[in-house]
Amino acid sequence: MTDYINPLISQRADPxxxxxxxxxYYFTASVPEYDRIEIRRAKTVSELNSTSEIISAWHKPETGPYSDLVWAPEIHFNDGAWYVYFAxxxxxxxxxxxxxxxxxxxxxxxxxxxxxxWQFEGQIDTGMDTFCLDATTFSHNGKLYYVWAQKAEDIRGNSNLYIAEMKNPTELATAPVLLSVPEYDxxxxxxxxxxxxxxxxxxxKFWMTYSASATDENYCMGLLYADENSNLLDPASWHKSEQPVFSTNWDKAVYGPGHNSFTVDEQGNDLLVYHARNYTEIEGDPLWDPNRHTHIKRLQWVDGFPVFGEAI
Structure with a gap:
């Protein structure tokens, strides 16, 4: 089993x-300048830190609707082509x-x-003209699904989780379905x-992790899950954990772990990828503090359920 040195990559949030x-292995993340989409690749997870195969796939324009604060890019291979989804x-x-x-x-x-x-494809329109971000995609039984976070004008808070089926990699085929709102303390x-x-x-099962609360030491991860044979567009198919599954490790000084993704190691074992800080004394808005670093750890399974353990 590979032992990983954390942080895997410094100053890369939303990995x-x-x-x-x-x-x-292909890697994308938010860069501290929030001005571009960076992609890197390597033959092993550890080599993502030192690889020379790095490009800036896209830079924000000087003006216009998408000319600032480029957040949380994700790279996916859908319908025979590469796509990076971002906000x-x-x-x-x-x-x-x-x-x-x-x-x-x-x-x-x-x-x-x-x-x-790389070609700019334009906006992914959900039919809701509100603050939205953090899109991901997955396929099942020949259907492509889109999952993301968005503000609803009639629901208190910054963002909720939604799912929809896609017509193609850049268009939704169905209306947004609300899966989760920030209801717990x-x-x-x-x-x-x-x-x-x-x-x-x-x-x-399909396991859906997500992040909650402010992006300081209170940031943590929750979990939804649904049976693979259920209607994934039915909110009743999804079950939500009442407690966070991954949160600050005060003993090891790993603060605000979250905005995760999943991959596998070279032997096929599941890996949890997430960002975290190593201090809590943030001056000003946590958003402008660059020191959210990419971390990685082995994901364990007990009785068919994921066990996230402690942030390391």
């Missing part, structure tokens, strides 16, 4: 690692307590996405937040 059929805003202005992010995508049809052939510290969903298909 997403995807292992493709070509044997490479961006027109400015850094906060209106009614929220930034003005919408969700977008870029694509690349080259077999090797570490090229400059641990989801409401600082801000009422459900965001950063990630999907893992194991043991006959």
């Amino acid at each position: 997403h690692i995807y292992k493709h059929t070509d044997g490479y 961006a805003a027109p400015t850094r202005e906060i209106k009614d307590g929220l930034f003005q992010h919408r969700m977008y995508a870029i694509s690349n049809k080259n077999s090797n996405p570490i090229t400059d052939e 641990w989801e409401q510290v600082g801000f009422w937040v459900n965001e950063g969903p990630s999907i893992l298909h194991r043991n006959g």
